[in-house]
Amino acid sequence: MNQVKKLVIIGGVAGGASAAARARRLNDHADIVVFERGPYVSFANCGLPYHLGGEIAERESLLLHTPESLTARFGLDVRVNSEVLSINRAAKTVRVHNRQTAETYEESYDALILAPGAAPIRPPLPGLDNPRVFTLRTVPDLDRLMQAMTSEVKHVTVVGAGFIGLETVEALRHRGLAVSLIERAPQVLTPLDAEMAAPLAQTLTQHGVELLLGESLAAVHAGEQLSLQLASGRSLQTDLVVLAIGVKPETGLAQAAGLTIGRSGGIVVNTQQQTSDPAIYAVGDAVEVQHTIHQQAVLLPLAGPANRQGRIAADAIFGHGKAYRGSQGTAICKVFNQTAASTGLNERSLAAAGIAYRKLYLHGNDHASYYPGASMISLKVLFEPATGRLLGAQAVGEKGVDKRIDVLAVALQAGLTVDDLAEMELSYAPPYGAAKDPVNLLGMAAQNLQHGLLQLIEPEALAAQLASGTAPQLIDVREPEEIATGQIAGARNLPLSQLRELSRTLDRQRPVVVYCMVGLRGYIAQRHLQQQGFQVQSLNGGYKTWQALQLSQQYQSQS
Known part of the structure; x- marks a missing residue:
């Protein structure tokens, strides 16, 4: 050519x-x-x-x-x-x-x-041709929506909780409008797994958004206000509708x-x-x-x-032939004070494709904890059991999410493994990171998992055991003052600082599950008890991931 x-x-x-x-x-x-x-x-x-x-x-x-x-x-x-x-x-x-x-x-x-x-999806539903129903894909779309934002408009409904939907919801709240968000799935932002997306749903409700998960729009009826008929039979009154259900x-x-x-x-x-x-x-x-x-x-x-x-x-x-390497779906979204990002495949997609995987959660600070202003990032990585090759990653937090997901996206495209994450040489100064960056810690924890040093139980599996009455000895190794933030029902508090002395009170014939807030102290406790002859597992992601799972299930039960 x-x-x-x-x-x-x-x-x-x-x-x-x-x-x-x-x-x-x-x-x-x-x-x-x-x-x-x-x-x-x-x-x-x-x-x-x-x-x-x-x-x-x-x-x-x-x-x-x-x-x-x-x-x-x-x-x-x-x-x-x-x-x-x-x-x-x-x-x-x-x-x-x-x-x-x-x-x-x-x-x-x-x-x-x-x-x-691509064009915005407009399903063949009654009333979607109403001039007060908008999409937001082009500059003319924006102009029409802005012109409709008169002083009489008090409430807007957004349909679809993907990237554009969430960004539009935030924009409307910044304008001081009441907002309802309708999403057919039981979670927001479906590129993330449900427990990773749950904090975003919580953030939306905390910022005054009426969140209607597991709901779908059935019809729009004209009137002084628009009357939205939902598939559940519920109706909703609104001034304008923005469709953001995909393209x-x-x-x-x-x-x-x-x-x-x-x-x-x-x-x-x-x-x-x-x-x-x-x-x-x-x-x-x-x-x-x-x-x-x-x-x-x-x-x-x-x-x-x-x-x-x-x-x-x-x-x-023009004769400079190169090959497109394919896409891995790296994306990021701002949701008020939170940022969510992902790359590669999530659990649902891996399961649908029949790809075996392991998963690991890590909650770490965006920069050194002793430097003012540190905030937590929640990370999830999915990788091949046999090789440790990265398959996907997700991150949610207030700061530093973009940096970590970009590092993980490059690692994924390069075919790197969790061992490579542990060995990455990343920039460090107290205002920007830590000597062991959360990405390094992910790799180190995954190495421990691959080598059998870290024995994990998934939050879903523990919840199933608790529900069936086959619960193990459940040990919370946080300090007593930390328990005020919440505790898994049925857990005993044996602080890590006293565990070596108190472990003699445990039944050696029954399995043990240990947990702390984010997983580190749980791992230390697990290693100690394992070497003392106990059959012990650490809760993947600690109490913070447990809370996220419970929150996601709460939203699903409401949908």
């Missing part, structure tokens, strides 16, 4: 705009035409909720490039408000409709890149042109983003990608992968 003289790109934003810029840097002589059906060719759609909430004060800050700036910098022919209606693969032309002039014309190409993105790939052009569409619903591409037509490439939210863990085709509508795919497509077209 290095003889390409004319490149046509359908769609801008992340994938299309990055492909156009890369193509120009590689070839200063080719004609590069970018069609965008909307009025904005390059904007920060991930920033839309933050302008809604006021954190990004100026709307223009969201407009990364204009047609004029792209023309001036890169010599691109950018045509906004221009919708491509069809592709003629045999003639290598596209049919274009200019939405402003109503003109329709043909444009030729040597190579074509599809970057149509679906825009594949209409590709399907009509006869390009191969995968089982996931996305356009099938090879590792150079080439479709089933050698002259046509596709990038961004409209394509399916290979997940780096289970190697299955999935849809992962994320800006980072879209940018990389655009670059790779341009490289392939």
